[in-house]
Amino acid sequence: MADIIQLLPDHVANQIAAGEVVQRPASVVKELLENAIDAGATQITLLIKDAGKTLIQVTDNGMGMSTTDARLSFERHATSKIKIAEDLFNLHTKGFRGEALASIAAIAHVELKTKTHDAEIGTKICVEGSKVIEQEPAVVPSGTTIAVKNLFYNIPARRNFLKSNPVETRHIIDEFHRVALAHPQVAFTMSHNGASVFNLPESNLRQRIVNIFGNKTNEKLVPVEEETDILKIEGFVIKPDYAKKSRGEQFFFVNDRFIKSAYLNHAIVSAFEGLLKGGFHPGYFLFLTVDPKTIDINIHPTKTEIKFDDEHSMYAMLRSTVKHSLGQFSIAPVLDFNRESSLDTPYNYSKKKITAPTIEVDRTFNPFKEESKPKQANISFPYKREKNAASWESLYVGLEDDTANANDNQHITFESEQITGKLFEDDSTEVRQVTFQLQNKYIVSPIKSGMMVIHQHLAHQRILYEELLKNITLQQAVSQQLLFPLQLHFSKLDMEVLKKVQEQLEHTGFVFSAFEEDFVNVSGIPVALIESQASQVLEQLITDIDNEVPDAGFSQNDLLVKSMAKSMAIKSGTRLNKEEREHLVNQLFLCKEPSVSPSNKPVIVTLDANDMDKKFM
Ligand code: ADP
Numbered sequence: 376m377a378d379i380i381q382l383l384p385d386h387v388a389n390q391i392a393a394g395e396v397v398q399r400p401a402s403v404v405k406e407l408l409e410n411a412i413d414a415g416a417t418q419i420t421l422l423i424k425d426a427g428k429t430l431i432q433v434t435d436n437g438m439g440m441s442t443t444d445a446r447l448s449f450e451r452h453a454t455s456k457i458k459i460a461e462d463l464f465n466l467h468t469k470g471f472r473g474e475a476l477a478s479i480a481a482i483a484h485v486e487l488k489t490k491t492h493d494a495e496i497g498t499k500i501c502v503e504g505s506k507v508i509e510q511e512p513a514v515v516p517s518g519t520t521i522a523v524k525n526l527f528y529n530i531p532a533r534r535n536f537l538k539s540n541p542v543e544t545r546h547i548i549d550e551f552h553r554v555a556l557a558h559p560q561v562a563f564t565m566s567h568n569g570a571s572v573f574n575l576p577e578s579n580l581r582q583r584i585v586n587i588f589g590n591k592t593n594e595k596l597v598p599v600e601e602e603t604d605i606l607k608i609e610g611f612v613i614k615p616d617y618a619k620k621s622r623g624e625q626f627f628f629v630n631d632r633f634i635k636s637a638y639l640n641h642a643i644v645s646a647f648e649g650l651l652k653g654g655f656h657p658g659y660f661l662f663l664t665v666d667p668k669t670i671d672i673n674i675h676p677t678k679t680e681i682k683f684d685d686e687h688s689m690y691a692m693l694r695s696t697v698k699h700s701l702g703q704f705s706i707a708p709v710l711d712f713n714r715e716s717s718l719d720t721p722y723n724y725s726k727k728k729i730t731a732p733t734i735e736v737d738r739t740f741n742p743f744k745e746e747s748k749p750k751q752a753n754i755s756f757p758y759k760r761e762k763n764a765a766s767w768e769s770l771y772v773g774l775e776d777d778t779a780n781a782n783d784n785q786h787i788t789f790e791s792e793q794i795t796g797k798l799f800e801d802d803s804t805e806v807r808q809v810t811f812q813l814q815n816k817y818i819v820s821p822i823k824s825g826m827m828v829i830h831q832h833l834a835h836q837r838i839l840y841e842e843l844l845k846n847i848t849l850q851q852a853v854s855q856q857l858l859f860p861l862q863l864h865f866s867k868l869d870m871e872v873l874k875k876v877q878e879q880l881e882h883t884g885f886v887f888s889a890f891e892e893d894f895v896n897v898s899g900i901p902v903a904l905i906e907s908q909a910s911q912v913l914e915q916l917i918t919d920i921d922n923e924v925p926d927a928g929f930s931q932n933d934l935l936v937k938s939m940a941k942s943m944a945i946k947s948g949t950r951l952n953k954e955e956r957e958h959l960v961n962q963l964f965l966c967k968e969p970s971v972s973p974s975n976k977p978v979i980v981t982l983d984a985n986d987m988d989k990k991f992m
């Protein structure tokens with residue numbers, strides 16, 4: 376057989392190699408920002424257009440490059456940062472592979488302008504698809520500007536695989552956060568399509584965190600500090616009260632390099648043990664400093680993973696340091712005899728509304744009145760599980776009167792109170808039936824054919840879902856005016872997400888009196904919402920949108936409404952009195968699809984008397 380192996384042409388090899396380094400615009404942002412840091416810059420400007428798809432430009436006031444270096448910087452494995460293999464074990468720079476600029480130049484139009492501080496005149500170089508197409512002396516300020524245009528212009532498949540602009544922007548902002556947090560002593564600005572997104576002056580870490588995540592963050596931070604022979608830990612954890620359901624604010628830096636480590640994250644989670652409600656994640660900004668010889672950052676091309684020589688001691692130290700900090704700031708339970716113990720409400724109860732015990736008195740009960748035939752309630756519902764729940768929202772389009780045919784398709788009939796059959800006679804519209812609560816979670820009610828068990832949380836989700844969806848679609852929400860507007864603080868990033876759904880939120884009943892960079896003033900909320908839930912509902916919504924990243928249109932309404940219904944619905948574990956149970960059941964059966972929750976779980980289970988009979992044989 377003839378020889379078949381060939382060397383790939385350079386441009387093909389370059390494109391393949393580029394794929395390792397550049398997955399999306401955010402990868403370019405990361406590499407350029409890191410190069411600027413490595414060049415000793417104290418002022419870095421990031422400018423993007425169309426989520427980086429059209430332009431990513433980074434300007435720094437760092438050391439700049441000579442004309443020869445400028446040309447060389449685009450060669451693969453061209454780096455000024457290591458010279459011999461041993462240097463790899465004593466790294467103090469972000470870069471070392473000499474691959475980033477070569478990779479970026481292989482798949483974009485790149486323009487580099489640079490000048491060293493002692494040179495009179497600088498250099499301008501244009502590279503397209505790895506080819507230098509222009510090089511000339513240029514009058515430019517000291518430092519470096521690199522503009523990357525039309526990313527993936529020569530790999531249409533890659534370009535087509537890029538996500539929507541909001542998603543790509545979010546990735547870029549994530550990278551920007553990571554570099555900016557690791558270098559508070561460097562000033563950063565970022566703008567997108569001409570609008571300023573961040574303006575971060577030179578500061579300390581606490582100020583940097585606050586500048587990025589909003590003023591309210593300041594009071595949430597608990598300092599963490601520890602130094603031993605092998606490890607220095609500094610930074611902040613977020614007070615457990617402010618923990619979030621998303622993992623957004625979790626930052627580990629090792630020697631000022633952002634890393635991801637499930638193992639170290641676990642150390643923090645275990646330090647927070649007992650302080651967080653279920654489903655909540657600790658927030659942290661932790662900087663670990665170790666001897667570069669004891670880590671290997673070489674194991675992952677995009678370098679967010681890391682290998683420590685002695686992971687176990689790291690884990691133990693991190694855990695105990697964070698635990699100690701939480702304890703010192705009286706966040707963890709501590710033995711303190713001067714403290715009023717009634718203030719220490721367990722987490723599960725501290726947020727509960729205090730309600731006076733209710734006594735149920737039936738004012739219409741008359742023991743001397745003759746018993747009449749039990750009244751039969753004829754509310755029923757199409758008892759089937761909707762397979763295609765996705766089509767839900769279209770139901771309300773152009774639909775004004777939606778309760779008219781709620782009563783056809785009768786399958787289930789309630790039995791009313793047997794002993795005091797007259798109780799409900801004057802109650803004409805609402806259906807009353809025997810209900811009781813099981814484990815503060817299920818509402819059980821006898822029906823003609825046996826027994827019905829309703830999942831209270833899922834049932835309420837269904838009710839709220841349909842109501843909110845109707846409001847959003849018909850744009851006819853009623854809102855309850857707040858006496859004192861709420862000011863809710865969010866990070867700029869979260870505010871961007873909220874901004875995108877502002878209009879839809881208003882259709883559900885929210886009224887915003889101010890929509891600023893890092894807070895909103897809420898002066899009205901949906902009727903079904905309790906004021907104290909407002910912030911949590913919006914926070915959950917942001918998390919859900921982040922995780923699902925829907926595009927505009929129906930699916931976004933659906934996601935928004937699902938998310939709100941879920942966080943607003945009464946929780947399992949909530950005791951419901953008779954009126955509340957009955958109201959819930961009645962509301963449920965006015966729904967178009969009572970039997971299935973918005974997330975497609977069954978809401979109602981029926982137990983047939985015949986089946987029960989069999990059990991007693
Ligand atoms: P690496 O950062 O791994 O060395 P890069 O491809 O990112 O590889 O950069 C190649 C070289 O170009 C760097 O080693 C550095 O000498 C030079 N360089 C890149 N960006 C800058 C910059 N902003 N300022 C000064 N020099 C730079």
Ligand code: MG
Nearest residue numbers: 406410470475
């Ligand atoms: Mg680099």
